[in-house]
Amino acid sequence: MKRLLVLGGGRQAAEGLKDLQQKGFHLVVCDMDENAPGFAFAEDKIIASVYHLEVCLPAVLAYHAEKPISGVMCLACDVPHIVAAIAEKLDLPGNSLETAHRAVDKLAMKDKFVADGVPVPEYRQVESTSELRSLRSEWQGLVVKPVDSRGSKGVSVLDQNGDADWAFENARQNSPSGRVMAERYLEGPQVSTESVVIKGKAITPALSDRSYEFLDKYHPFIVENGGTMPSALPEAITEKIETLVSHAAISLGVENGIVKGDIVVHENEPYVIELAARLSGGYFCTHQIPFSTGIHLVEAAARTALGEDLDPSEWNNEPKCPVSTRWCMVDEGTLLSFEEPEKIRAMKNVLAFETWVSPGSYIDRPQNAAASIAMVQATGASYSEAVKNAENALLEFNPIIQKQ
Known part of the structure; x- marks a missing residue:
């Protein structure tokens, strides 16, 4: 039996795990949440944080000692460096540690791209707000981001009217290594x-x-x-x-x-x-x-x-039909109510709908896609019709927010 270790069993991974299970893969899912929905499609589970190698690796090694693992991957979580470390330790197929490091360190990634002639926006590591202001004068518009964060956390646009001190600190606080970089906004x-x-x-x-x-x-x-x-x-x-x-x-x-x-x-x-x-x-x-x-x-x-x-x-097949995804973003406040999800899923041309909030939840002002409260995917006879159908589904969802 070939056991496949999958790091990540959250809600965004569940459908992929279900599909793998139906295709006959023997899944071992690792997630720190004992109630992770992806565990429903696993033959075995490992309770450990996939974002912390010092926690994840010992748990995986203990499992592997009893039931050998034949491969490792991640799904709906940004941990290719953890995957590579496990693969190297267990002598499994996968990316090298060097490749995985570049994949999670934006400066190392772009330095390699530039060395190999891969076009990227101009970029630079910045050590201070004065450097950031200088770059803003040179580039006019720029994006400030942590070197090693994920999910757009700590990322902001800095234009001529923006607060360079805030942008620098916002990025620095969201970087595990405390490093900040800037890119020319294209x-x-x-x-x-x-x-x-x-x-x-x-x-x-x-x-x-x-x-x-x-x-x-x-x-x-x-x-x-x-x-x-x-x-x-x-x-x-x-x-x-x-x-x-x-x-x-x-x-x-x-x-x-x-x-x-x-x-x-x-x-x-x-x-x-x-x-x-x-x-x-x-x-x-x-x-x-x-x-x-x-x-x-x-x-x-x-x-x-x-x-x-x-x-x-x-x-390498050609696309079969237009599909549009739309995330539901709402203003900051308390979520009072919304339409029943089953009603949205039953709408014509809606392919999928998920929400992960409940009435009474407090919603922060969106700073990235993680602030969304629902997702819909819809199709249509054309690109524009698919977009319209997805947007109409969110209108029907109709979340009511009580502003503070």
Whole structure:
């Protein structure tokens, strides 16, 4: 029996784990939450924090001593460095520790990209607010971020009217190593990609146009509220993006596995904002990509983690239908009520709907996508119709907030 260890059993991982279980994988799920929903699809579970190697590794080693593990991956959690450390310790397939380090250290990642000729926005580590002000004068607009955080925590836009002291401290406090970096803000559409890398070549079946319609409302925070695929960008641009992702994956050091890209297209040229050596969260790999393309990259990740050779032709299908994801963002306050989720799921063209809050919950002002209170995915006869159907579903959800 080949046991596959999956780090992460939260709500965003559950559907992917269910799919793997149905495909016959023997799953061992690790999560610190004893009630993690993903445990329902595991043959065994390990109770440990996947974000702390000093906690996770001993628990995994103790399990492995009794029941050998054949592969390890993560799902809906940003821990490729933990995966790599476990894989090295147990002599399992996976990325090198060096590759995993680059994947979670934005400066190391971009230094390697620049060395290998991968286009990225101009960037620099900043040690003080005076450096930040100097860069603002040089670049006009910039993005300030922690070097080694996740989920857009600590990220903000700094324009000519912004507070450099606050932006620097916000990023520093959200960096485990206390390091801050700045990037030149490039105007242009942004795209989420997800690819399977097979023998050094990235195959990218998923390109989703990211939605940032609330940038002004939640400024200086960068709050994404969804995405739609297939991308509406011209084919010439999407082909450039696919070539860029493959180049970046090679630079990062991913020989076999999954890479998730954040790409900006500036003046018709794509640039890598970040490239993660893992599956995405946000119901992208578990829901949106399969709905639109029929391709299950979670399965690709699982098979790669177990050392199986993949056939490139299995992962390069054309999108079957438009699918739009929208996150429900609300103003700060107490959530009083909302429409029953089953009513939303029953709406025509709605493919999935999830909410993780309850009446009486206090909702903070959104600072990133993690502040959302619900997610809907919908389809339609066209790209614009899929977007409209998703937005209409959130209108029907109708959360009522009592402002403070």
